[in-house]
Amino acid sequence: MKPVKVGLLGLGTVGTGVVRIVEAHQEDLQGQVGSPITIEKVLVQNKSKSRNISISSDKLTEDPWEVIRHPEIDVIVEVMGGIGQTKEYILEALSLGKHVVTANKDLMALHGPEILAKAKEHSCDVLYEASVAGGIPIIRTLVEGFSSDRITKIMGIVNGTTNYILTKMSQEGAAYADVLKEAQALGYAEADPTSDVEGLDAARKMTILATLGFHTNVNLEDVSAEGISSVSKDDILYAKRLGYELKLLGIAERQDDLISISVQPTMVKHSHPIASVNGVFNAVYVYGEAVGETMFYGAGAGELPTATSIVADLVAVVKNLKLGVNGKHSGIAFKETRLKTDEQISSKYFLLLHVADRAGVLARITQVFADAEVSLESVLQQPNPTNPEAEIIIITHDASKAAIQKVLGTFDSLDVVHKVKSVYRVEG
Ligand SMILES: NC(=O)C1=CN([C@@H]2O[C@H](COP(=O)(O)OP(=O)(O)OC[C@H]3O[C@@H](n4cnc5c(N)ncnc54)[C@H](OP(=O)(O)O)[C@@H]3O)[C@@H](O)[C@H]2O)C=CC1
Numbered sequence: 078m079k080p081v082k083v084g085l086l087g088l089g090t091v092g093t094g095v096v097r098i099v100e101a102h103q104e105d106l107q108g109q110v111g112s113p114i115t116i117e118k119v120l121v122q123n124k125s126k127s128r129n130i131s132i133s134s135d136k137l138t139e140d141p142w143e144v145i146r147h148p149e150i151d152v153i154v155e156v157m158g159g160i161g162q163t164k165e166y167i168l169e170a171l172s173l174g175k176h177v178v179t180a181n182k183d184l185m186a187l188h189g190p191e192i193l194a195k196a197k198e199h200s201c202d203v204l205y206e207a208s209v210a211g212g213i214p215i216i217r218t219l220v221e222g223f224s225s226d227r228i229t230k231i232m233g234i235v236n237g238t239t240n241y242i243l244t245k246m247s248q249e250g251a252a253y254a255d256v257l258k259e260a261q262a263l264g265y266a267e268a269d270p271t272s273d274v275e276g277l278d279a280a281r282k283m284t285i286l287a288t289l290g291f292h293t294n295v296n297l298e299d300v301s302a303e304g305i306s307s308v309s310k311d312d313i314l315y316a317k318r319l320g321y322e323l324k325l326l327g328i329a330e331r332q333d334d335l336i337s338i339s340v341q342p343t344m345v346k347h348s349h350p351i352a353s354v355n356g357v358f359n360a361v362y363v364y365g366e367a368v369g370e371t372m373f374y375g376a377g378a379g380e381l382p383t384a385t386s387i388v389a390d391l392v393a394v395v396k397n398l399k400l401g402v403n404g405k406h407s408g409i410a411f412k413e414t415r416l417k418t419d420e421q422i423s424s425k426y427f428l429l430l431h432v433a434d435r436a437g438v439l440a441r442i443t444q445v446f447a448d449a450e451v452s453l454e455s456v457l458q459q460p461n462p463t464n465p466e467a468e469i470i471i472i473t474h475d476a477s478k479a480a481i482q483k484v485l486g487t488f489d490s491l492d493v494v495h496k497v498k499s500v501y502r503v504e505g
């Protein structure tokens with residue numbers, strides 16, 4: 078049995094997990110695919126760095142071409158991250174007929190169509206299960222499990238770092254900056270964690286999920302993204318008091334052939350299963366017209382969960398090799414994206430306002446909503462504990478994004494509204 082030889086680009090958090098799983102599960106892997114799987118060469122930035130895995134130093138190289146152009150390597154596993162140079166390596170590997178497995182959502186969200194086209198041209202597989210939601214097999218689920226259905230909503234906690242931060246802030250009152258450092262130390266965060274906390278990582282993942290779920294060619298620019306860096310402990314406490322959890326949600330919706338995709342901190346009703354997804358865990362809720370509600374849950378980041386998805390992709394590549402069916406990508410989009418306008422995007426909203434504490438203020442504020450044709454579900458007024466003013470908390474019924482923007486525009490020039498403290502989308 079000729080071994081299937083793998084070239085690994087990167088031996089950080091995920092790369093280390095891949096080596097561990099390939100070694101620890103070798104017998105089971107071999108049993109499934111009929112050949113041993115061996116890691117032949119590993120690209121790192123710095124060969125002399127101390128590592129928490131023992132690997133023969135002959136296998137390590139700082140020269141990418143020694144891995145990519147290695148004549149005996151069949152599959153390249155890319156877990157180094159980055160976009161420009163990494164894309165060059167992957168395209169070169171494909172043009173040499175090597176299959177590619179990657180965890181790189183940045184690359185797949187930005188250059189997925191080009192990479193998949195190159196793969197098809199050379200009858201190669203490019204599999205990227207680990208790029209979304211770590212250990213949850215959500216890509217395979219969308220592409221294969223739901224191929225018979227028409228998906229109309231994909232909603233998920235798809236970033237482990239931010240869910241870890243929000244959970245610690247909510248459950249332990251921890252400070253944002255401290256928890257971010259913890260998430261970095263645990264290997265959850267990106268090399269530059271700005272992409273986690275500003276919602277870009279989640280936006281990239283939603284680009285991939287919406288492309289696969291709706292079969293449309295979604296671009297990263299089609300996703301409106303807002304992160305958690307301005308979420309305060311107060312916001313989290315208010316959410317809790319009103320029966321909600323504050324979560325960074327990616328939401329992709331389709332109505333007829335119009336879609337909307339966004340990432341934003343969202344108030345999720347406690348009764349919704351996604352509200353109880355905590356720590357580094359991710360969950361993806363998928364609604365299909367035939368199947369109804371489904372939800373997939375698991376670790377969204379970290380060494381072994383992410384490596385599980387990578388090695389599962391490796392197994393898929395080797396099975397395809399045996400069957401001679403590599404390069405048959407069923408996840409390629411075949412429809413153009415038609416985005417909803419702000420008038421067509423609709424949800425409930427939470428608003429926290431600091432207002433003047435005097436007679437008639439509430440009436441003036443509710444009139445602003447009435448003028449924008451936004452109907453209100455609940456209104457709560459109370460003294461502001463820190464200022465001689467009042468706080469008004471409003472939850473709307475479903476309203477268009479455009480109508481809420483109109484309300485906020487009017488508040489800018491309304492003397493009784495001192496500050497719009499927070500505005501969040503509400504789900505559940
Ligand atoms: N961490 C996670 O939980 C998850 C990560 N991902 C994705 O997986 C990929 C890897 O993430 P992660 O393992 O956390 O990253 P790390 O930063 O832990 O590891 C990166 C590895 O790649 C090597 N490397 C980086 N740049 C270069 C370069 N230019 N040339 C040679 N080697 C290079 C580094 O070498 P050296 O060791 O010498 O520094 C290191 O071994 C990223 O795309 C990330 O987005 C996806 C899902 C979850």
Ligand SMILES: N[C@@H](CC=O)C(=O)O
Binds near residue numbers: 210235239265267378
């Ligand atoms: N930084 C990412 C890692 C996995 O994709 C996250 O926190 O989810």
